[in-house]
Amino acid sequence: MEATTESDLPEMVDVASDDPEVVLAAYAERGWGDGLPLVAPTEERVAAMLGDTANPDEVIATLPPRFGEATRRMIAVNAVLAGCRPAHLPVLVAAVRALDKPELNLRGVNATTHPVAPLLIVHGQAAVDGEYNAGIGAFGPGNRANAATGRALRLILLHIAGAVPGPGDVSTQGGPAKYSYCVAENVEESPWGSYATDAGIDAASAITIHCGEAPHNVHDMESSDPASVLDKVASAMVSWGSNNAPISQGEFFVALCPEHASLCADHGWSRADVASYLFNKATVRVGDARQAFNLLAWAPWQIALGDDDIVSMTEHPNNIKVFVVGGAGKHSSVIPSWGMTKSVTLAIGEDS
Amino acid sequence: MKIYNPQGRVGHPPATQAEALPSLAGKRIGILDNRKPNAGLLMGRIAERLAADHGAIVSIVESKNAAISAPDEVLGKLTKEVELVLTGSAD
Known part of the structure; x- marks a missing residue:
């Protein structure tokens, strides 16, 4: 049988x-x-x-x-x-x-x-x-x-x-x-409009899936300029314990609260500006990374860097995805990636 | 009353295990190193032991990314050139 x-x-x-x-x-x-x-x-x-x-x-x-x-x-x-x-x-x-x-x-x-x-x-x-x-x-x-x-x-x-x-x-x-x-x-309350539209989706409804960790809180109740808030966001992105550290293709989702987002926009910063700033501030010393990990799944250009060079926690600013969520208050969050995955944004269409 | 089974059908036939080799004498062993820490070391030692104790031959060492499937060309090479593959070391 x-x-x-x-x-x-x-x-x-x-x-x-x-x-x-x-x-x-x-x-x-x-x-x-x-x-x-x-x-x-x-x-x-x-x-x-x-x-x-x-x-x-x-x-x-x-x-x-x-x-x-x-x-x-x-x-x-x-x-x-x-x-x-x-x-x-x-x-x-x-x-x-x-x-x-x-x-x-x-x-x-x-x-x-x-x-x-x-x-x-x-x-x-x-x-x-x-x-x-x-x-x-x-x-x-x-x-x-x-x-x-x-x-x-x-x-x-x-x-x-x-x-x-x-x-x-x-x-x-x-x-x-x-x-x-x-x-x-x-x-x-997003000063930059829809994340899905910026991701290239021209539809009334859409979804995004990002495979990552639970949110890591970022609180800043004092700053009055974008750089100071985003320095704190960058500090939450820099963690040797996250998979983003050894895997450079990994994305970060940065979930800004409306007040942090409007502070950035009021100073003329676009969504891409926020990502570019974080790319340049969420960094580690290359030699420290080599000491922390025997194996680094990094882009070739990163592997070529010297020990005293500074490298971002991800290989490209486009890997830093900024969207707005939450209500009143000054708490945002960072959602690190598993690493070997890319987020997907799709329209909710007639085939859904 | 009846309620749904929430799993649905399986789309691919379940994988089956290969028949065990009756003897390792003269058989070629390949290592598919997934590059997890110490994976290559562990499987290399196992292959050496199998060679010493059972007359197998350590033939190929390939590597793959730990998080994604091995490329078809790697699997094809292993299928063609060895009778036994060591792989699957985790963290």
Whole structure:
């Protein structure tokens, strides 16, 4: 008799009721779920999530390391589990398309010992329609759209991609960003307009995925000029413990609060100016880097530098991505990269 | 009542393990060094031990980036030129 393969697993599971504790127990005994209570993905709820979605069983992406097929239906199942509303489904479909891009390197992201998690940033009309939070407390908690969409993306990684701690995700310590990691861009208070537009996306709605660490706080309540604020941002970027130190292709996402962003813009600084300044200030001595790491995955021009030269924490200013998020107050954050990954920005289109 | 299995179908057939070699005598061993700290050292020592104890021949040492798959040309070379590959050292 042939062994049962994953392809033979039944599409539906019998449970006594749709009580959250019953669903949690039924899933947990199969190694499914994220440890938190779940909304039962009944046929009716999944149908309501899909609405009049065309081609619900079209394969959007095949996600490693399990190589599970992410169809709209299976994305909807995980959206129901997480507590999403139907308005969040197009965001998730676009996010899955982004996860499938080769430059994002999902296989490495899921398999590494690093605590990397995909940060999902929602841009434009989809953020309005889905009632995502771009203001006070955007990284959480308290907003259903941010919490549920981020959680659904993690459930997709756990269930469809198979990024289960142990066999599919060997992150040494894991991390809180692996539960839910989703914000909306605060475009209304961005002095530079939409990040997605500057990334070349001409659409009413878009998403960005950056695979990185949890946010590192940067507080500055005193400075009245951009350089002083950004010097503090640069100090948060310079860390021997981050993968950006030995891997020069790594990106930084710099999430400026509206007040820090407007201070920069009021002094005539563009988004690119901020990135250029940080490129020149987030630096280390080359000899110190060589002492810290036996192996440096650096660009050839960086390897050619002398020990007493100064080198940036990333190989190009374009690797420093600046966007605006949050509400009143003077706290920004830096989100270092896993390293061997590039962020992806995609339109949320009719195919989402 | 019934609820969905959240995993969906597997798109590629699950990988299967290769048959174990009945003997290492005269077999060529390749090392795919992923350049993690000490990976090359560890696998080199293992290869030396296999050569000394079982008559294998250490044939090829290739390297790859730890975070991405080995290029097709590297895998093709290993497939063609060795019978056993040592790889997979982590942190």
